[in-house]
Amino acid sequence: MxxxxxxxxxEVFIKxxxxxxxxxxxxVTITYSTGEKDVLNVSDVFxxxxxxxxxxxxxxxxxxxxxxxxDHVVKMEYEKIQETT
Structure with missing residues (x-):
């Protein structure tokens, strides 16, 4: 694709x-340039x-x-994501 x-x-999905x-x-684990991390539970929309x-x-x-x-986010790592083939 x-x-x-x-x-x-x-964009259509979000609307x-x-x-x-x-x-x-x-x-999702969000890693910042300061080394701090946030771990959040989010939906597919996020x-x-x-x-x-x-x-x-x-x-x-x-x-x-x-x-x-x-601008301060270095990495976003998703877990529990299902891949479809």
């Missing part, structure tokens, strides 16, 4: 589920939003009452 189509599908409450079935935010070079993300400066 070409990357433009992939991001377009992610379609924006009002729905999805289960938080993913665990995962999709992070891809789109990275593409658009957004600076901030708000999740679980936290404002995250994406």
């Amino acid at each position: 070409d990357k433009d189509k992939f991001f377009k599908e992610l 379609d589920v924006s009002d729905k409450k999805l289960p938080k079935k993913l665990q 995962w999709a939003n992070m891809f789109v935010a990275t593409k658009n070079r957004d600076k901030y993300c708000y999740v679980h009452n936290r404002l995250i400066n994406l």
Whole structure:
């Protein structure tokens, strides 16, 4: 799949589920440039939003009452993610 189509599908997914409450079935470990880490349980929407935010070079993300400066994020590692073939 070409990357433009992939991001377009992610944006459609985000719009379609924006009002729905999805289960938080993913665990993400966010590592910052300071060495600090946050471990959060998130939904598929967060995962999709992070891809789109990275593409658009957004600076901030708000999740679980936290404002995250994406300029300070070094790595985001997802666990419990299911891959489909």
